[in-house]
Amino acid sequence: MKKLLFICFTCLLSQWAMAQNGIIKGRVFDPVSNEPVPFVNVIIQGTTDGATTDIDGKYEISGLVPGLYNLQASFVGYKTRLIYEVEVKNARAAIIDIELEENAEVLEAVEIEADPFSKSQDSPVSLRRIGVNEIRRNPGGNRDISRAVQVLPGVASSPTFRNDIFIRGGAPSENRFYIDGIEVPVINHFSTQGSSGGPVGMINVDFVRDLDFYSGAFPANIGGNALSSVFDFKMKDGNPDKLRTNITIGSSDAGIAFDGSFSEKTSYLFSARYSYLQFLFRGIGLPFLPQYTDFQYKVKHKLNPKNTLTILGIGAIDNFTLNLEANETEEQQYLLDNIPVNEQWNYTQGFKFTNFRDNSYTNFIFSRNMLRNTAKKYFENDETDEGNKILDYASDEAENKLRVENIMRKNGFKITTGAAYELARYTNNTFNKISVGDSVFTVDYDSKLILHKWGLFGQVSKSFFSGRFTTSLGLRADGNNYSSEMANPFKQLSPRLSFSYLLTPDIGLNFNTGMYYQLPSYTTLGYRENGELVNKNNNLQYIRNRHLVGGIEYNGLQNARITVEGFYKLYDQYPFSVLQQVSLANLGGDFGVIGDEAVTSDSKGRAYGLEFLFQQKLFKGFYGILSYTLSWSEFEDLNGDFVPSSWDSRHIVNLVAGKKFNKGWEIGAKWRLSTASPYTPIDEATSSLIPVWDVNGLALPDYSQLNSARIGDAHQLDIRVDKKWSFPKWSFNLFLDIQNLYNNNPQLAPNLTVERDELGNPIINPDDPSRYLTKYLDNAANGTVLPSIGIIVEL
Secondary structure, three states: HHHHHHHHHHHHHHHHHHHOOOEEEEHHHHHHHHOOOOOOOEEEOOOEEEOOOHHHHHHHEEEEEOOOEEEEEOOEEEEEEEEEEEEOOOOEEOOOOEEEEEOOOOOOOOOOOOOOOOOOOOOOEEEEEHHHHHHHOOOOOOOOOOHHHHHHHEEEEOOOOOHHHHOOOOOHHHHEEEEEEOOOOOOOEEEOOOOOHHHHHOHHHHEEEEEEOOOOOOOOOOOOOOOOOOEEEEOOOOOOOOOEEEEEEEEOEEEEEEEEEEOEEEEEEEEEEOOHHHHHHHHHHOOOEEEEEEEEEEEEEEEEEOOEEEEEEEEEEEEEEOOOOOOOOOOOOHHHOOOOOOEEEEEEEEEEEEOOOOOEEEEEEEEEEEEEEEEEEEHHOOOHHHHHHEEEHHHEEEEEEEEEEEEEEOEEEEEEEEEEEEEEEEEEEEEEEEEEEEEEEEEEEEEEEEEEEEEEEEEEEEOOOOOOOOEEEEEEEEOOOOOHHHHHHHHEEEEEEEEEEOOOEEEEEEEEEEEEOOOOHHHHHOOEEEEHOOOOOOOOOOOEEEEEEEEEEEEEEEEEEEEEEEEEEEEEEEEOOOOOOEHHHOOOOOOEOOOOEEEEEEEEEEEEEEEEEEEEEEEEEEEEEEEEEEEEEEEEEEOEEEEEOOOOOOOEEEEEEEEEHHHHHEOOOOEEEEEOOOEEOOHHHHHHHHHHHHOOOOOEEHHHHHHOEEOOOEEEEEEEEEEEEEEEEEEEEEEEEEEEOOOOEEEEEEEEEEEOOOOOOEOOOOOOOEEEEEEEEOOOOOOOOEEEEEEEEEO
C-alpha cells in the first residue's frame, strides 16, 4: 500500500511540475524612438502558437509547458527578429521585451524572412552574440562568462584555472568590458593589475540578457582604448510583476539574488555572493586560501515614455592569504616561497539617462570605478622582522567618466556622434626588492598621477540595394594631458571602415579595416624614479593596432550558420621593458602587477590567422558549436627579431553539443584542444644565486631565449547534466558538472625550486657557495577530474 501511495504521489508531482501554466509576455518597441509597435505577430518558432501586440505594443502567450522556446516577431516594414531560448517556468512569467528595428529598405507589404544571426550595421564582421542560457549551461564553465566565450573562434585561454582570454593573438590587457553601455574595467576576482584576467568571474549570469562579443570592427562609441576585443553586456530589467528570489549553492560559493519592482515605473535587480573556497582549500592542504565576495545591482526608472534612468553597480572584495601549515611537500614550499599576501577590492557605479525622440535618442552616461590593490611578501613569510620585507605594494586606480552619445536614424542612415571625458587618479606606494641579472636592488617610490582624458567619435552606417549592401564608416580621436604627444588627438586618430554584401539571400561577404589605440596601463604611466615620471621622459605613447578582417558566411540552415574569417593585426608602439628586455605584450597571464617599470614605446608585433565557426542555435532540442582557429602571434625580441608571443596557440579546436529532453532533463558536453603554447626557458644559473633566490622565491626567465620552448598540448572533456522542476510557486534546478572527465594532464612550463634539508632550509651548493642547489618540479595543469554539484532555487 505504501509503495502504491509513493508511486501515485510521484506521478502527481511530475504532472504538477510539468503543468501548462507557463507564460511569455512583454512589449515590442522601436529602439530608436521607444514607441510601441502594434499589430506585431509574436509566435513560438516552428508553431502557430502566439499573439499579436496591442496598441501599446504588449503581447502575452500563455498555456506553455515549462522549457525553452524560440520567439519570432514580425511586422511589415520591420526587420523580423528571433529571440532564442526563452526559458518558461510555471512559477513566473518570462518577460521578453523585443526591439524591432524599422527596415528602411523594405517598406512595402512583403514577407521578410527572419535572419537567425542578424548583424549590426556598424560591425558586420567579427561580432558574436551569446545568450544567457549558452553561458549558464556551458560544461565546465561554472556559470562564468569568460569561460563561455572560450569556445568561440579566435579565443585562446590559459590551460590553468585562470580566466585570462587572448583574442586573436592579443594579450589579456587588450580587452574592454561594458554593461548596459557603462564601462566596467574589472570583471574578474583577484584581477591582475595592468591586465584583465583572474580566476573567477564577477558578473551574475542570471542578470545577463545577452552579450555582444566583438573581436574586431569595434563601434566608435565603445571601441576606444581597446586593441583585441570589446564585451558589451546587456542586462535584463527587474520583474514588473512580483518579487523573485534566486538562491544558488555551488561547489565554491553561494549566492542570493532578488528580481522585482518598487513600482510600475521602477524595477530592480540585486545579488550578492560569498565564497567558501578558503575552507575547502584548507581542508585539502593547499598553501593558499582565496576568499571573495561580490555584489551587483541595477535599478531602472521610467520617468515617462521618452525618458529613462538606469543606475548600475558591481563590486568585489578579494583576500588571498597563506596557509603556512601546508608546508610538507616541495610543491607546497615552492608556492609559499613566492606567493604574496594580497588584498584587493573594486567597484563600478554608473548612471545612464536616455532621452528618446521621434527618430533618435541620446545617452548621458556617468560612472565612477575604483580598484585598490595591496600585496606584501616577507622572506620565509616571517613578518616579525621588517628586515625580511621583500614586497610592500599599495595602489589605487580611480576613474570618473562622462560619455554623451546620440544615435539617429534618418533616410535609412544610422548616425552615431558623441564625446567623452574622463578624470583619473592613480596612486602607488611601492617597496620591492628585485633582481636584474645577478644584482639585487630595491625599488622604493611613491607616485600620484592626475590624468584628464578626452575623446570624440562618430559613425555613419547605411544599407543599399534592398539591404544587400551595407557599409559603415567611423572615426574616433582620443587624447590626454600626460604629455604633449598624447595631448594631440590627431596622433590617435582612429578610422574604421566596414561593409557587408549578400551574394545570395544565404551567402554574404564581410570586411573591416581599422586603426585602434590603447593607453598604456596606469602602472606604466605612473612609474617614477627619483621623483620623475620616467616613462613620460621616455616618450611613452598610445599602443597602436591596425586590423584587416575579411570573411564569408552561410545562413541557409535552420537556426544555424557557418562562417569563415581571416584576420591580420599589426602592432607598434607597444611598451618594451628596459630592465627585463621583453615586450609587455608577452606579460599579463599570471597574478601580480604588470607594467610597474621603465619602458620604451618601440615594440612591434603581428598576429594573423583563419577562423571557422559552425553554430547551431536551439532547434528541436539540439544545440552546438564547432570552431577551429589557425593563428600566429609574434612580437620582437631583444634583438628585434619576430618570435612567437606568449599567446601563440597555433591550433585551437572547440566542440560543444547538447540536447534538451522532456521533463526538464538536459545534457551537454564540451571538448577543447589547444596545441602547445610557448614559454621562455629558465635562467637557472642566475636564479640559483642566493641573493637572487631569496628575493624572488622562484626562477627567472631567460629572455634571450624568449618563448623558444613549448608546453604540451592541452585538451579536456567537460560534461554537464541538468534536471529542472517547475512548480506553481517555485522552481528547482539540480546540476552535475564534471571537468576534465578523462583526467588529462597537460605538461606546463617546469618550475625550478631549491633543495632543502630536513628542517626545510635551502641547501647551499657545496661546489659553489654563492648558489643554492636547485631541482625541477613537475608541473601539470588541472591534472585531476573535478566534479561539482550545485542547486538553484527560484522563489
